Amino acid sequence: MEPKIHTLFEPVTGTWQYVVADEKTKDAVIIDSVLDYDKETGKVSTHSADQILDLVADQGYTISKILETHAHADHLTASRYLQNVLAGRQQNAPRPEVCIGQRIRQVQETMSKIYGVPQSDLVDAFDHTFSDNETFAIGSIEARAVHLPGHTPDHLGYIIGSNVFTGDSIFNPDVGSARCDFPGGSATDLYTSMQKLLCLPGHFKLYTGHDYPPDSRDVPIGQHVDGSKAVPFTTVEAQARENKHAKLGTQMEDFVTWRSERDSGLAEPKLLAQAMQVNIRGGRLPTHSSEGFKLTEVPERVAKVVQAAL
Template sequence: MGFGDLNHGFTGTWQYIIGDQQTHHAAVIDSVLDYNKETGVIGSESADGLLEVIQTQGYQVQWILETHAHADHLSASRYIQESLIQRGQKAPLVGIGQRINQVQQTMADIYKIPQSELQNTFDQTFTDDSSFFIGALEARVVHLPGHTPDHVGYIIGHNIFTGDSMFNPDVGSARCDFPGGCATELYDSMQKLLAFPPDYRLYTGHDYPPKDRMIDGKVLSIPISYTTVGEQMASNKHVKTGTKKQDFVRWRAERDDTLSEPKLLRQSMHVNVRGGRLPATAVDGFKISSVPERVAFAKI
């Protein structure tokens, strides 16, 4: 299995490329468009970094995957899809978990999104425990609710791409105060991940490195993309082995009450429930002054 990870510094998002070295087919997980809400400029620097890796490795991308409808960044899925089509590749499928329809309806009510812009927004919606292939690599979908109800992870070999269901041990866990979020479900999802063999790697969707992070005996406040199940069991600050559900749920609720909403919440929701497309017409609170070529708009 070939592998690439790129960190988006502004949002702390880890973006991944997984490739089958035999067939050179690949998948992209949780891609990011750059966006400045003060200026309204949408950029593609981060997504272009992914495309550069794809080109260098000679990958044919089959899948552009989302772990959930992100609340802190705009998905680059359609920009990457169109860019690859223009390079002569067959259109990769944009996939997400089947419960995205629940999130779409919730956000449509909150942000007054027309139903016409939520039709056939994703190319594939995965059922729980379903499998698909990246070349000859088998991938399995695991439902990991709690942060959001649509949240899924992708199991590929001994690697699990966990999105926002479990963070690195010195960061802990994601917030559960978004619509449909649930601390009890998040605890259960984290326990599901901790039930895998200790050597399995858990690749996180975000990393917010604390100032006192220790790496190889040195204080290095740099982002890391994965730890093992064994490491998480031993030292996850929120749900290591022995942590009781009621203690986690109580602490998570108290913590979430102190958090402000993500800086790009409105803009992210508008794009991500539309399957990576910008709104067809102007919407309140979402300034757009410059858009790269190949960024898609929803159809009315």
């Protein structure tokens, strides 16, 4: 059975957010949501997440799970905000679970030391952590969590029908691949994960976590702030033929050498420190501002649900 897929593009961080539903039962999940944050001003807002909530309400969906593909380094997750708003709205349904892969513990251990996150903030940070190839239901549709390491060690993809929500394990063909220089990242692992995806049936659709499109695209699905267009997916067949970094026939040694050299010259993501501090907490903000994470304006509805205080 195939799900109904809704795509929402967040242009500031180039992130694709997804709502995936069983149209028959109206059960649905949210994948890789964004909590808006301005690093310069310290302002938190919920415009992107509220678009998701509006869509869910308009479609009459009941959200059972809020899924993360990995602990993102480039945006803050809106998972706890969404969870708490939905819990209040879905009166006759269980509270949605915030879920991620089981190897999040490795990322939490590493990043909590770097950013001084107390271990007490990590206890029960997520409601459920998936084991490799664990299955779960979206209404009458079976979904499966698959381990796709490389960009980060905890990285998952979600196979739902003939669709794979790949996060940052593969990008569209003209973008290619993600960096692998975060702690626990591995260009060798990423190559293996990408080839694993490229060996799926050719008609399967690979929905990416980001798109950074050139100005020449004219597909009016999503749009960057500069006016260029973004697309959420390509097929396995197209990726295998066209992915500029890892199409079928690409040798592992060549990919690893190129990716390692490329990563050595990259600056760190602009929201790395802030994203890590929120995302390893499962979507909860720190309790106060710090030198590395300015919080000057947090909406009351956010402060309440993610345990934030100025």
